[in-house]
Amino acid sequence: MTKAWMTEIWITKAWMTKPMADATVPILDVRNVSKSFSVNGRTVEALKGANLTVNRGEFICLLGASGCGKSTLLRIVAGFETATAGEPLMWDRPIDGPAPSRGMVFQDYGLFPWLSVRDNIGFGPKSRGRPAAEIRDTVARYIDVVGLQRFADAYPHQLSGGMKQRVAIARVLANEAEVVLMDEPFGALDAMTRERLQDELLDLWSRTGLTVLFVTHAIEEAIFLADRVVVMSPSPGRIDAIHTIDLARRRDVSSPAFNDVRRMLSAQLHSHHARTAA
Amino acid sequence: MSAAPLAGPAAVTAPPAAAARAPWRLERLREGLLALAIPAVLALIWHLTTTGRPYSLIPPPAEVWTALVDLAVGGINDDAFSATLLTHLGASLSRVFGGFALAVLTALPIGLLIGRVPLMRQLLDPMFQILRPVPVTAWLPLAMILFGLGPRSAYFLVFLGAFYPILVNTIFGVRSVEPRLFEAAAMLGCRGSAQFARVVLPAALPSIFTGLRLGLGFAWVVIVVGEMTGVQTGLGAIIMEARQLSRTEIVICGMIVIGIAGFLSDRIVMLIGRRLLAWSPSHG
Numbered sequence: 001m002t003k004a005w006m007t008e009i010w011i012t013k014a015w016m017t018k019p020m021a022d023a024t025v026p027i028l029d030v031r032n033v034s035k036s037f038s039v040n041g042r043t044v045e046a047l048k049g050a051n052l053t054v055n056r057g058e059f060i061c062l063l064g065a066s067g068c069g070k071s072t073l074l075r076i077v078a079g080f081e082t083a084t085a086g087e088p089l090m091w092d093r094p095i096d097g098p099a100p101s102r103g104m105v106f107q108d109y110g111l112f113p114w115l116s117v118r119d120n121i122g123f124g125p126k127s128r129g130r131p132a133a134e135i136r137d138t139v140a141r142y143i144d145v146v147g148l149q150r151f152a153d154a155y156p157h158q159l160s161g162g163m164k165q166r167v168a169i170a171r172v173l174a175n176e177a178e179v180v181l182m183d184e185p186f187g188a189l190d191a192m193t194r195e196r197l198q199d200e201l202l203d204l205w206s207r208t209g210l211t212v213l214f215v216t217h218a219i220e221e222a223i224f225l226a227d228r229v230v231v232m233s234p235s236p237g238r239i240d241a242i243h244t245i246d247l248a249r250r251r252d253v254s255s256p257a258f259n260d261v262r263r264m265l266s267a268q269l270h271s272h273h274a275r276t277a278a
Numbered sequence: 279m280s281a282a283p284l285a286g287p288a289a290v291t292a293p294p295a296a297a298a299r300a301p302w303r304l305e306r307l308r309e310g311l312l313a314l315a316i317p318a319v320l321a322l323i324w325h326l327t328t329t330g331r332p333y334s335l336i337p338p339p340a341e342v343w344t345a346l347v348d349l350a351v352g353g354i355n356d357d358a359f360s361a362t363l364l365t366h367l368g369a370s371l372s373r374v375f376g377g378f379a380l381a382v383l384t385a386l387p388i389g390l391l392i393g394r395v396p397l398m399r400q401l402l403d404p405m406f407q408i409l410r411p412v413p414v415t416a417w418l419p420l421a422m423i424l425f426g427l428g429p430r431s432a433y434f435l436v437f438l439g440a441f442y443p444i445l446v447n448t449i450f451g452v453r454s455v456e457p458r459l460f461e462a463a464a465m466l467g468c469r470g471s472a473q474f475a476r477v478v479l480p481a482a483l484p485s486i487f488t489g490l491r492l493g494l495g496f497a498w499v500v501i502v503v504g505e506m507t508g509v510q511t512g513l514g515a516i517i518m519e520a521r522q523l524s525r526t527e528i529v530i531c532g533m534i535v536i537g538i539a540g541f542l543s544d545r546i547v548m549l550i551g552r553r554l555l556a557w558s559p560s561h562g
Contacts, residue, residue: 080461098464110462114480114557124466127476155557175466 069237
């Protein structure tokens with residue numbers, strides 16, 4: 001109990017010490033962002049005129065079918081790709097390239113196979129030149145947070161998918177990420193593991209004041225997790241609507257209210273399919 | 279040939295307490311016997327076709343064994359070759375490992391650069407692709423002009439033999455690093471040239487080790503050519519000298535020693551590799 005409590009205090013502290021901008025400034029501000037690239041001489045609009053502001057501590061899900069630009073939007077915010085038009089901002093400053101403040105959790109984990117769980121989690125702090133003693137403490141703390149004490153010295157290929165994703169999450173948290181970007185992180189996991197990790201993620205999020213941008217194509221997952229669901233549609237990839245999910249947490253996926261939201265989002269997503277097919 | 283009697287005692291001395299390990303030891307014994315089966319048959323054929331024929335140009339195994347013992351410890355023929363094995367082995371070892379070390383120190387950084395930096399690839403890759411097929415033997419005259427008669431040319435030729443396998447495999451390893459890992463490193467705060475040491479090198483390590491094994495193998499392959507540069511000692515040197523004196527049994531002794539030394543040095547690299555690549559599901 002005491003240990004969990006200390007962890008909580010520490011995690012909170014990491015965010016409190018950040019130079020906080022004006023409280024009215026959103027942590028993320030995506031302004032009219034477009035991304036196009038050419039395939040065999042043909043220009044494809046992966047994302048067109050996306051606008052989205054995210055406040056600190058929000059849990060946002062980007063929901064849509066493949067090709068709707070949700071991963072492109074996430075990768076632009078991560079700094080892996082540059083927008084062809086418009087401006088992505090973090091704390092009112094332009095995003096130019098990847099940074100530890102925006103940690104990414106990939107669907108295929110992206111763990112370093114030659115590093116143990118411990119060293120994967122310590123990779124970020126070590127890259128930023130933190131002192132060895134501090135890295136050791138940070139790593140131990142986050143191994144506790146994700147419950148991988150018994151696997152601290154295991155290599156990624158010895159872990160299950162769920163454990164790998166826990167390491168990937170711990171890795172960005174240990175690096176003091178303010179925004180966690182998640183690209184269908186539970187898409188490759190079995191249903192049971194997925195549900196458990198969803199719960200763990202929500203627990204972590206509610207304890208830390210983390211901001212999460214979460215890409216998914218699963219309607220239920222989006223409703224279960226998000227404060228707001230951003231519905232996107234393809235060709236060209238764009239944001240169609242942003243829905244605030246008002247259901248009380250922890251959400252009951254079998255409740256009538258949950259089903260109402262599900263039905264509404266489903267209808268909205270399928271109307272795009274019909275339009276695209278026509 | 280000497281390994282066959284060794285395999286027997288190793289199995290016999292297995293303590294009965296180690297019953298749990300018995301299957302493992304049995305497996306090792308079986309492996310050893312299988313590995314020696316065909317060489318034993320070949321040696322038998324060699325024995326049957328050469329023994330008792332005074333005009334055979336190929337000396338029988340027994341004669342080669344005698345020559346090998348004499349070469350190692352002397353006291354049989356008492357000629358120029360007697361008891362010189364260690365000197366020659368030492369000379370060749372220093373050239374093989376010296377040339378190999380030189381190849382590692384150059385091919386590794388160049389390979390990392392070619393694999394990772396487009397400008398370097400454009401500058402260097404075509405040149406190496408053209409130089410690579412040129413046999414080490416063809417370099418012999420130029421090497422002697424550039425580096426003179428003696429060990430410096432030998433080092434150069436061995437270096438050349440080991441250089442390309444290390445270079446090619448390093449480039450391949452660097453080029454096949456998952457792009458995802460660069461993204462992961464970048465978002466964790468490891469960007470630019472810091473990625474060489476923390477991502478590129480470890481990710482390419484399995485390939486690099488393949489290159490090191492091949493490179494060291496080639497270093498042994500070219501040792502005879504390397505020691506045609508007028509050096510007095512070395513396994514290659516005695517092979518060439520024995521050839522001129524029609525001492526074919528000494529030639530075969532040299533071949534056997536090169537084979538065993540090459541095999542053992544490969545095992546050493548392999549063991550180091552296993553330790554460093556314990557993380558890799560296909561090694562370790």
